Every structure is written in structure tokens, then in C-alpha cells.
Amino acid sequence: MAATFRYLLLILTATLLASHVSSTQQQEVQEPEPITRYKQYLRFKTAHPNPNYTAPVSFLLTQAQSIGIQSKILEFVPNKLLLLLTWPGSNPSLPSILFNSHLDSVPAEPDKWAHPPFSAFHSPETGQIFARGAQDDKCISMQYLEAIRNLKLTKKFQPIRTIHVSYVPDEEIGAADGMAKFVESEEFRELNVGFVMDEGQASTNDDFRVFYADRAPWNLKIKAVGVPGHGSRMFDNSAMENLMKSVEMITRFRDTQFDLVKAGKAANSEVISVNPVYLKAGTPSPTGFVMNMQPSEAEAGFNIRLPPTADPDLLRKRIAEEWAPSMRNMTYEIIQLGPLRDYKGRPLMTLTNDSNPWWSVFKQAITAAGGKLAKPEILASTTDARFMRELGIPTLGFSPMSNTPILLHDHNEHLKDTVYLRGIEIYESVVSSLSSFVEASQ
Ligand SMILES: *[C@@H]1O[C@H](CO)[C@@H](O)[C@H](O)[C@H]1NC(C)=O
Ligand SMILES: *[C@@H]1O[C@H](CO)[C@@H](O)[C@H](O)[C@H]1NC(C)=O
Ligand SMILES: *[C@@H]1O[C@H](CO)[C@@H](O)[C@H](O)[C@H]1NC(C)=O
């Protein structure tokens, strides 16, 4: 290779390198600070079974300090940190607004992911940011703060009602050491909360989804006993026969509910779902089960979800009389996880019509920000919102993610940077509207 040619090549390479470096630098300069902070927050390892709450809480505390709002760390159970931030309103005697999210995440199986689940990989092509928690629910955790930052520092907004932001532990494992403890505390009572915003879910179209209730989970175990006998004999009332009769009835009930969904008459979350989760019967042998013997006991387990519109007493009656009748030598156990009614005995749901002034203000805030709400829904699963609804505090589930695949608890959970940034604008409108609303009598 001629010397001059090699020199030319070198210059060319250097130029290419230089232009590459400068475009990378440009990208770094151009990345909006909220995206940088969101990615930082996504990198904390908050997955069960060993979420580390110290690191994310200390990060959020630093954020709160840089914005200039008050903070308090509560620890109802050792190491289960709960962070409470407060932006005092000009009229602190009015009931306050609480924006809640949880610190913890469900586990992720790294080998099933395209990018390590706590790397916050940001695709330069699509703008997608990959992380466990990107949708559930570290997006809203940070969007609340970014909205408050913009309102307070840039727009010099002054709330009338006090605004609280809570970061609670253990939502994903039932909240016994998290929200359940918080709502029972003196600290919570002192907040005088009038309205709560909690997490929702992504929407695959232009609309934002909003949730006014959760379904209540029940675990049902039914057990049959019966006459044991030789595998060759046909006789009545074996444990298996008794159990199978119940399984048939439960299956028929499940069909009536599922048919409503299939016919488009109800949403998945509006019916009672009943799904078999285990069967336990048979006499074990070294190679499996004894095949020439009909067992004297048989058991099955079901996961049931009740919408707030369902009558729990009616279902209890059905279980006692049809699914596990003592006449058929059956017993049952219902393990009810969480409340079904509020302290006044009302179904656990927040009204989404004009009789609830908070609803009107919220809806107006979305419209004002150029957004559109889908028809309010019942959430198919369960969140911490149930604890506030139990206290009779109106609570909406909302995570502003439109045109986004629903990936909570899924592999490759991600959120697009533009969707995330749009969510901050939405919350600016929601925070300012709710905190300026003074007409409510309460
Ligand atoms: C949690 O994270 C902090 C900060 O990264 C670290 O110092 C601490 O040792 C961690 N705690 C546990 C229990 O792993
Ligand atoms: C209930 O169990 C008893 C005792 O094993 C048995 O005699 C009876 O036939 C069973 N009845 C039914 C309906 O299974
Ligand atoms: C709001 O909805 C509730 C429950 O469906 C209903 O009882 C009430 O009459 C409604 N109020 C208005 C003003 O529409």
C-alpha cells in the first residue's frame, strides 16, 4: 500500500471517528433529563424475593430535595421502607391529594429477555426503554416527581390542596407490610387524604385507561371424602365421584361467565372468574399412583376473582349448596384475600360519574392536556387501591401509557421514551387541576 494512500485512509478514518463521536455526544446532550433520571431509577434492583428498598428510596429522596419538597421515611416493618413526599398547599385544611406507587417489582428471568432486566437498555432505533418495572410501576413513580418538578420550579405553580406522593413496599406480594400497614397508621390519618391516584395499565390505542375498582381474589379449596373401594368396582359416592360432580358444576358456572365475555356482553374484569389451579387425589405408589384402588379423599383448588358488582353472599351460598355440599360429603375453605366492601358496607368502587366531583376534575384535566379517556374499567387483578377504597377514599387507577403493549409482569417489559415524556405532561395537568379544586364540600 502506497504511503500517501494509507495516510488518506487514516485521515478518512479519523474524520469518520470524529463525526461519530460528535453525533454520540450530541445524542447525550439531547437526551432529556427526565429520561436520564427514569433510566437511573429503573436500574435499582427492586425485584422480589429480595428487593433492596434502601437504594431507590435514597435516590427518590435526593430528587425530592432537588425539587424542594418535604420528605419522610416510614418503616412500619424493619427494612420495608415507605417514602412519603409532601408539597404543602396554600390551604392545608382542605383534604389532600395522594399520588401512590410501589417500590417493588416482580422477578424477571434474565435469559428470557433481549436486554438485562435492570439495565434500562434504551433502543436508539425505537426509543423503547427496557426494564422490569418500566410499566409496573416505576414510570408513574418518576412521572409524579417530574410533573411536580416542572410545576414548582419552572411554572411556579402553587397548589391550594396539599399534594402527597407515597412510595410503598411489597405491593407485589400482597402489601401486608406495605400499604396495609400505612392505611392503618396515625401518619396516614394525619394526611387527611380526599382523593388518591394509584397505578393503572397500558392501553394499546390512543385512549388512556382508567380503573375505578379492582377484583377481589378468593382462593377456594374443596375436599370430598367417600367410600374407598377396588378399582374394578362400580359403586356410588366415592370421593372422586363427589369431587368430579363439583368440578362439573364449577365448570358450567365458569362457562356462563366466560360466555358473557365471549359474546361481548361483559369485559373480562366484570365477571366472576373461576379457574382450577390444582387437583389432589390418589394413593401414591413408588411408580406413581396405585391404579386398582379408588381413593377415600379428593381435593381441588380454584382461584376466584370477584368484581365489586358481584354479590359475595350469593357466591358463598352457591359454594355451600352446589360446589361443596355436605350432603355429598364435601367440605370447603374460602380464603378471602382483602376486603370486598368499604367501612360503610358499600362495594369497593369509585364512582365515575358527575356525582363524584373528583372524577369530573380528573377527566377535565386529561382533556385539557389533549388526552382522551377510555370507558372506565374494573381492573382484572388487584392493587393497593383497595386499601384506600376500603376507607371510603375515592381512588382511580391510572398510568398514562397509550399506544403501548401491555407488558406488566411480562418478559421484555418496556416503555417508549416519547410515551413516558407525554405522561409527565398529563400528570402536570392532573396534579395542578386536582390541587386547585376547591368546590368539593369535603
Ligand atoms: C442495598 O443497596 C445499598 C446501596 O446500593 C447497599 O449499600 C446495601 O448494602 C444494599 N442492601 C442490601 C440488604 O443488599
Ligand atoms: C359419605 O361418607 C360416608 C362415610 O364414608 C358414606 O357412608 C356415605 O355413603 C357418603 N355419602 C355420600 C353422599 O358420599
Ligand atoms: C352515579 O353512579 C351511581 C352508581 O352507578 C348511581 O347510583 C348514581 O345515581 C349516579 N349519579 C349520577 C349523578 O349519574
Ligand SMILES: [Zn+2]
Ligand atoms: Zn404495580
